[in-house]
Amino acid sequence: MKLFKSIKTFRGGVHPAELKELSESCEFEIMPNPKQVIIPLSQHLGKPAKALVKKGDVVKAGQIIAEQDGYISVPIHSPVSGKVTKISNEISASGFPKESILISADESNELELQPSLNLDWVTPEEIQERVKWAGIVGQGGAAFPTFVKITPQPDKKIDAVILNGCECEPYLTRDYRYMLEKTEEVVDGLRLIMRSLGVQKGAIGIEDNKPKAIKKLKEVTAKYDNITVEILETKYPQGAEKMLIKAVLDREVPPGKLPLDVGVVIQNIGTAVAIFDAVVKGEPQITAAMTVSGYGIKEPKNVIVRVGTPLADVIEYCDGVKDDAIKVVVGGPMMGVAQFDFAAPVMKATSGLLVLTAKEENLHEETPCLRCGKCIDVCPLGLVPSKLARYSQLDRLEDAEGLDITVCMECGTCTYTCPANIPLVQWIRLGKQRVLAMQRERKSA
Ligand code: SF4
Numbered sequence: 001m002k003l004f005k006s007i008k009t010f011r012g013g014v015h016p017a018e019l020k021e022l023s024e025s026c027e028f029e030i031m032p033n034p035k036q037v038i039i040p041l042s043q044h045l046g047k048p049a050k051a052l053v054k055k056g057d058v059v060k061a062g063q064i065i066a067e068q069d070g071y072i073s074v075p076i077h078s079p080v081s082g083k084v085t086k087i088s089n090e091i092s093a094s095g096f097p098k099e100s101i102l103i104s105a106d107e108s109n110e111l112e113l114q115p116s117l118n119l120d121w122v123t124p125e126e127i128q129e130r131v132k133w134a135g136i137v138g139q140g141g142a143a144f145p146t147f148v149k150i151t152p153q154p155d156k157k158i159d160a161v162i163l164n165g166c167e168c169e170p171y172l173t174r175d176y177r178y179m180l181e182k183t184e185e186v187v188d189g190l191r192l193i194m195r196s197l198g199v200q201k202g203a204i205g206i207e208d209n210k211p212k213a214i215k216k217l218k219e220v221t222a223k224y225d226n227i228t229v230e231i232l233e234t235k236y237p238q239g240a241e242k243m244l245i246k247a248v249l250d251r252e253v254p255p256g257k258l259p260l261d262v263g264v265v266i267q268n269i270g271t272a273v274a275i276f277d278a279v280v281k282g283e284p285q286i287t288a289a290m291t292v293s294g295y296g297i298k299e300p301k302n303v304i305v306r307v308g309t310p311l312a313d314v315i316e317y318c319d320g321v322k323d324d325a326i327k328v329v330v331g332g333p334m335m336g337v338a339q340f341d342f343a344a345p346v347m348k349a350t351s352g353l354l355v356l357t358a359k360e361e362n363l364h365e366e367t368p369c370l371r372c373g374k375c376i377d378v379c380p381l382g383l384v385p386s387k388l389a390r391y392s393q394l395d396r397l398e399d400a401e402g403l404d405i406t407v408c409m410e411c412g413t414c415t416y417t418c419p420a421n422i423p424l425v426q427w428i429r430l431g432k433q434r435v436l437a438m439q440r441e442r443k444s445a
């Protein structure tokens with residue numbers, strides 16, 4: 001029986017098995033520092049940071065080792081004290097090599113901090129400056145520089161901030177643990193974002209499969225009459241920005257537009273905690289909180305690890321993989337990226353590491369399209385995934401463009417539901433990249 005009545009949601013979507021029971025009751029553990037960290041200069045959307053150190057330099061944890069380069073960019077701090085051993089191209093969890101700073105860590109746990117700012121008196125400008133210094137990127141997956149999102153734009157009137165507490169990807173429980181273990185910090189982080197943007201209305205959107213977190217959030221927010229906890233139906237992808245705005249505020253974000261265009265800023269639960277830590281504790285973003293789960297890992301956990309820690313070290317900390325493990329994914333099972341090299345490092349926005357067995361994987365053969373229309377029924381954006389994938393396969397880019405392929409948010413809902421096991425989102429992703437390249441060429445012609 002459900003404890004809370006939830007009626008708010010969006011059109012379409014699917015109900016995959018939640019599989020959160022593996023890790024939802026595991027309190028956060030702090031993993032010991034690794035012997036070596038690999039720090040990609042591009043861990044965010046926008047221009048990579050510019051290295052400020054060279055081989056042989058001695059660095060302290062919290063020291064800026066790469067500076068922001070351009071407006072859409074963030075600085076990077078050393079997650080450990082130690083010595084720079086190399087700057088080279090290294091494999092990343094995206095599957096592509098990235099220019100990275102390698103640091104061999106020493107035993108010290110000392111961390112360079114900024115002075116604490118008073119939560120009640122800090123000004124919007126001080127919040128923005130501190131978040132920029134801390135190099136915070138959004139924890140929802142896109143890793144967009146946070147200071148840009150919390151700085152008011154002269155041509156956009158924002159009247160609401162929503163914290164995304166849905167965590168609708170199966171397995172992941174990082175945000176859930178934050179909402180349980182750091183409820184005050186989550187709510188104070190939301191208040192800081194609201195103050196930075198000069199916004200009076202705040203909401204936390206959370207799915208109805210998290211009754212303990214709902215109860216705690218309601219208790220902590222009870223003293224604020226401008227913050228509400230909105231209980232939403234448990235459905236994938238409830239946490240996607242457009243779906244969340246529709247469910248919480250009943251506003252539609254038109255195709256090709258952003259939440260800003262309908263007066264809303266969305267932030268992730270983990271981002272709110274990072275903002276609190278930067279403003280109140282003076283900490284830069286040098287750790288990632290993540291869920292390690294799946295039936296293929298021996299000890300599922302929620303862990304806080306230093307950015308740059310190799311995935312192999314995290315797996316070892318969780319007691320290694322079981323004999324029947326067949327696949328490792330970074331992120332959730334719907335939108336995450338399968339890994340082929342476990343030397344790839346944890347990045348600022350890494351939220352999960354899944355080790356899956358054959359029974360969790362869809363290993364069925366692909367068959368021709370059955371024309372059942374299920375993919376169209378479930379697409380939350382009203383797209384026609386079967387046609388988009390077909391046009392991508394046939395390289396009919398203008399046709400794909402005409403059906404709004406660039407609007408696809410790559411949620412994977414269509415692939416999940418397809419009875420013919422067609423890798424729809426993979427084809428659509430490829431077609432989308434090609435259409436975007438074609439549009440760029442057109443512009444520059
Ligand atoms: S991946 Fe794209 S096309 Fe498929 S359901 Fe999601 S938004 Fe629709």
Ligand code: SF4
Pocket residue numbers: 368369370371372373374375376385386417418419420421422424
């Ligand atoms: S769900 Fe799969 S089989 Fe059905 S129409 Fe879409 S692509 Fe074809």
